[in-house]
Amino acid sequence: MLKIEDLHASVEDKSILRGINLEVKAGEVHAIMGPNGSGKSTLASVIAGKEEYEVDQGDIILDDENINELEADERAHKGVFLSFQYPVEIPGVTVTNFMKTAINETRKAKGLEDMPAKDMLKLIREKSELLEIDRKFLSRSLNEGFSGGEKKRNEIFQMAMLEPKLAILDETDSGLDIDALRIVANGVNKLKNEDNATIVITHYQRLLDYIVPDYVHVLFNGRIVKSGGKELAQELEKKGYDWIKEENVD
Amino acid sequence: MKLKDKLLSSFLAFENQVDIDSYVHDIRSEAIKNFEIKGFPSKKDEAWKYTSLNKILKEDYSVFAKDAEALDYKEVKKYFVHDIDSYKIVFVDGKYSSQLSETTHDGIDVCLMSSVLNKPKYHLIIENYFNKLASKEDSLASLNTAFSREGAFIHIPKNKMAQKPIQIVHFSTGNEAALMLQPRNLIIADEHSHVQIIERHQSLTTHPVLTNSVTEIFAGKRAFVDYYKVQNDKENASLIDNTYIKQKGDSNVSLHTFSFGGKLIRNNLNYYQHGEHIDSTLKGVTIIGDKQHVDHNTLVHHIEPNCESHQDYKGIFSDGATGVFNGKVIVEKEAQKTNAFQANNNLLISDKATINTKPQLEIFADDVRCTHGCTIGQLDESALFYMRSRGIPEKEARALLMYAFANNVLESVRIPELKKNINKLIANKLGVNIGFDL
Numbered sequence: 116m117l118k119i120e121d122l123h124a125s126v127e128d129k130s131i132l133r134g135i136n137l138e139v140k141a142g143e144v145h146a147i148m149g150p151n152g153s154g155k156s157t158l159a160s161v162i163a164g165k166e167e168y169e170v171d172q173g174d175i176i177l178d179d180e181n182i183n184e185l186e187a188d189e190r191a192h193k194g195v196f197l198s199f200q201y202p203v204e205i206p207g208v209t210v211t212n213f214m215k216t217a218i219n220e221t222r223k224a225k226g227l228e229d230m231p232a233k234d235m236l237k238l239i240r241e242k243s244e245l246l247e248i249d250r251k252f253l254s255r256s257l258n259e260g261f262s263g264g265e266k267k268r269n270e271i272f273q274m275a276m277l278e279p280k281l282a283i284l285d286e287t288d289s290g291l292d293i294d295a296l297r298i299v300a301n302g303v304n305k306l307k308n309e310d311n312a313t314i315v316i317t318h319y320q321r322l323l324d325y326i327v328p329d330y331v332h333v334l335f336n337g338r339i340v341k342s343g344g345k346e347l348a349q350e351l352e353k354k355g356y357d358w359i360k361e362e363n364v365d
Numbered sequence: 366m367k368l369k370d371k372l373l374s375s376f377l378a379f380e381n382q383v384d385i386d387s388y389v390h391d392i393r394s395e396a397i398k399n400f401e402i403k404g405f406p407s408k409k410d411e412a413w414k415y416t417s418l419n420k421i422l423k424e425d426y427s428v429f430a431k432d433a434e435a436l437d438y439k440e441v442k443k444y445f446v447h448d449i450d451s452y453k454i455v456f457v458d459g460k461y462s463s464q465l466s467e468t469t470h471d472g473i474d475v476c477l478m479s480s481v482l483n484k485p486k487y488h489l490i491i492e493n494y495f496n497k498l499a500s501k502e503d504s505l506a507s508l509n510t511a512f513s514r515e516g517a518f519i520h521i522p523k524n525k526m527a528q529k530p531i532q533i534v535h536f537s538t539g540n541e542a543a544l545m546l547q548p549r550n551l552i553i554a555d556e557h558s559h560v561q562i563i564e565r566h567q568s569l570t571t572h573p574v575l576t577n578s579v580t581e582i583f584a585g586k587r588a589f590v591d592y593y594k595v596q597n598d599k600e601n602a603s604l605i606d607n608t609y610i611k612q613k614g615d616s617n618v619s620l621h622t623f624s625f626g627g628k629l630i631r632n633n634l635n636y637y638q639h640g641e642h643i644d645s646t647l648k649g650v651t652i653i654g655d656k657q658h659v660d661h662n663t664l665v666h667h668i669e670p671n672c673e674s675h676q677d678y679k680g681i682f683s684d685g686a687t688g689v690f691n692g693k694v695i696v697e698k699e700a701q702k703t704n705a706f707q708a709n710n711n712l713l714i715s716d717k718a719t720i721n722t723k724p725q726l727e728i729f730a731d732d733v734r735c736t737h738g739c740t741i742g743q744l745d746e747s748a749l750f751y752m753r754s755r756g757i758p759e760k761e762a763r764a765l766l767m768y769a770f771a772n773n774v775l776e777s778v779r780i781p782e783l784k785k786n787i788n789k790l791i792a793n794k795l796g797v798n799i800g801f802d803l
Contacts (some may be wrong), residue, residue: 163754178534191756203751207769213755216799221756256769273755 116141116312117281119164121290122173126162131157133337135173139281142309146323146348147316149334150356155316156200159285162314163197164190183341192219194280194311198270198287210269211239211349213257214276222275242275246302263290264349271302283314288322300325320352335363342357368422368545369404373397374526375428376511383514390483392496396510400695403504405624413761415689416660421603421629425575428512430458433538436569438465440464444567447534449782451563452531454517458538459546461515465534475531478549481518490520494553497607498581498637505633509579513549520556523585530561530780533577537602539570546576556585556613563783565595568602580608584616586640591779592620597790598627600655607633614640614669621778622649623787624659625794635664636674638700643672650771650787651680651688652794654714660689665731667700676707679771682718693725694735699729707737712744712770714763764795 117139124132131154139145144299147295148153161168162175164187175182182190191326205213218238229240243253258266267287271274274282284303290298303326307313316328323331323345331347335356341347351359366374376397384390405422406413410728436457447452450473454467461477463686468476481487482495496513499506517533537544547609554560568574596604604627610618624630637646650658680688688711711720722739744766752762768791778784 165750186759187750187753188758188762191754195754197754199751199754203745203746203748205751205766205769207552207772210763213752214763216761217752217755217757218759219448219799224756224758277755 116178118174118176119162120174120176122161122175123171124157124168125157125171126168128166130153130171131199131337132161134335135339137332137339141312143330144307144315144328146324146331147314147334148318148331148348148351150360151318153334154337155334159283159314159316162283163187163195188220189224191277193204193336195279196274196279196282198267198274198282198284200289202258202266202270204261206259208257210253210255210257211221214273215240217273218276219308244315245275245301245305246272247298248272249270264295266293267291267295267299268295271299275302278311280311281314282306282311283316285316286318287306287315288317288319296322296325320348323348333359335359368426371426372428372508373401374427375767378429379512381599384483386490387482388488388514389495394691395415395512396507397746398500399507400504400511403507406504412662412691413628414657415687416629416631416658418629420531421573424543424575426573426575427541428545430541430544433458433462433540433637434766435464436462436538441465441536441567441569444536444565446530446563446780446783446786449780450529452527452529453579454533454537456515456548458536458540459515459548468530473522473525473527474518476518477515478516478518478551481551482514489696490553494551494581494583498583498611498738499579499607500609500635503607505577505605505631506579507609509547509549509577513579514548514726516551517551518550519552519562521554521560523555524554524557526559527561530563533562533754534562535566535576537568537574538570539568539572540719541572543573546574546578548576548578550578550580552580552582552590554582554584554588554590557587558585558634559589561591561780563593563595563780566598566602566604568599570634571599571601573603574602576607578607580606580609581695582608582618584610584612584618586613588613589616589617590618592618593778593780593783594620594622594632595787596622596624596627596630599628600628602627603629608635608793610636610645612636612638612640612643612645615642616640617644617645617646619777620648621774622661623790624649625649625653625790626741627657629658631660631662633662635666637666638672645670645672645674646777647674647676647678648774648777649678650774651678651682652791653681653688653765655681655686656684658688661692662691664691664693665695665705665761667694667696667703669699669788670703671700672700673704674706676709677774678709680709680711680720681714681767681770682711682720683714685715685717687718688720689724690720690739691722691725692707694737695726696726696728696730696735698729698734701732703730703733704734705735708797709739710770711739711741712767713741714744761797764792764797764799767795773803
């Protein structure tokens with residue numbers, strides 16, 4: 116589904132990703148771990164199409180199509196979803212209206228009519244129940260005054276609404292208490308199927324107890340320096356990142 | 366001939382058409398004298414520093430329009446809030462259109478200024494209210510007074526409620542190569558009465574039109590006046606709106622101005638509070654582009670204690686558009702416990718767009734709460750990326766952000782159909798086809 120080949124990316128002439136190779140197949144869950152500043156969030160943003168990041172070299176291929184040149188919204192239409200580490204507050208736009216617009220614009224891009232209001236309401240009800248989201252919450256301004264946990268739950272709610280092919284969860288566990296973590300992880304697990312894939316970006320192993328990865332990759336200094344099964348996450352939890360750093364002194 | 370000279374000589378012809386024995390005659394004569402002395406304002410006047418009328422004054426406007434052909438309602442329906450039951454006072458090239466109007470004298474008066482000026486039974490009302498608020502110093506208000514003959518007259522007697530909103534619409538047909546209009550409105554809401562009004566000026570062609578309008582509003586004790594001005598005119602239409610509001614105790618007057626189109630718009634909005642526990646609301650949304658110019662010049666005069674005023678103006682300027690906000694709040698020494706709020710927030714979408722914003726607070730009382738704030742900013746790039754990552758294209762994401770920026774002004778629109786209408790105008794203006802039904 117997703118193939119990243121020798122990806123180099125920079126922001127304001129500062130090189131951050133230095134040759135990433137990664138293949139994610141449908142039905143798989145990949146975890147990307149690594150110390151702070153290793154380039155995890157950059158990788159997420161580059162896949163999602165953030166303009167500030169310059170791709171200097173390499174390819175991002177989604178379903179055999181190179182998406183390097185596509186705008187963020189065009190990537191979203193093709194099924195890429197990024198759950199933000201820091202979701203942006205947008206006063207004046209309610210959660211419901213935001214989702215309506217997002218869904219209908221995606222449909223428009225596919226040549227489909229707007230979703231009938233009735234179906235939209237039903238979908239919203241279904242998905243908000245999945246994430247145990249209070250209905251009142253949906254008429255509030257997007258992320259404005261939300262607690263850290265509410266923001267993250269709202270991200271996964273949006274993911275549930277949009278049903279992406281490739282979901283990238285950027286530090287979704289940060290700021291979550293254990294109950295919220297369970298709800299979020301449960302939501303992600305229920306949305307998982309044979310046709311979609313998930314990339315979980317996390318600093319800690321905690322989230323991976325709930326969303327069990329098929330593969331774990333360690334990112335350091337803009338490169339994937341180690342890959343393995345889920346036991347690699349446990350090893351990192353026990354030993355920390357220092358041994359990775361020592362093994363990879365430039 | 367220069368426009369000023371043309372107007373002065375036209376006044377003599379105008380005098381021949383109206384009743385020169387009337388009470389109003391002297392007022393008109395005095396007004397034209399004032400206009401003759403002062404002339405049109407220029408950038409040298411402090412209040413006109415950022416707005417030049419030069420460009421629009423050089424047109425050769427007709428002062429008296431020929432009779433236009435009747436308009437077909439179907440063709441102009443879109444300029445009304447047409448999905449509600451309403452009274453309508455409609456003018457075509459400055460003349461009353463009975464066919465498009467729906468007036469009443471049943472318990473309330475919703476009718477024409479011309480008939481009120483001429484009928485003896487309204488004599489006292491004219492003596493008590495006409496030209497009592499409009500500034501006698503201001504040359505443009507004087508010019509309007511000199512040529513005052515037609516406009517809307519609304520009188521809601523004590524304890525009465527206008528059961529449906531009143532729409533005042535001025536059309537110009539393009540029958541003249543260029544046309545100047547001087548509508549004059551008088552609105553009296555007596556004690557404990559209630560009225561909602563929507564006003565619109567609409568040119569139907571690209572011929573130049575200059576409207577110099579004066580509206581005087583009197584709100585009695587505990588009266589409630591809810592007023593909306595929709596300014597979405599064609600590219601060669603300009604509007605100078607002079608509105609004066611006098612409020613008595615416990616009254617509530619709210620005025621929203623939506624400025625989306627026209628060549629040049631100047632809103633002179635003046636509130637005078639005469640009584641305690643008065644609530645005055647002034648709100649506006651301006652969304653303009655090209656070389657459009659919108660100037661909000663407001664005054665709230667707090668004269669007595671325990672009153673409130675709320676000003677909230679939002680502006681979004683793209684291309685080479687320019688905006689001006691000049692908000693003056695005066696709190697007299699006696700006006701203790703005043704609570705005055707003023708905000709003017711602006712988004713500049715292009716490098717060439719300009720906003721001049723100037724709050725002016727003159728506070729002579731010592732126990733008051735006055736807050737004001739002006740901001741000028743750009744669209745939040747991180748919010749744009751967030752929205753685009755959810756599949757909302759750039760243009761739509763920008764539009765949604767701009768709408769959200771203006772949203773708290775739109776939220777206070779009390780006529781839902783009007784709000785829908787405004788939402789559509791905004792979507793059109795921003796070039797997107799999304800429903801902003803928040």
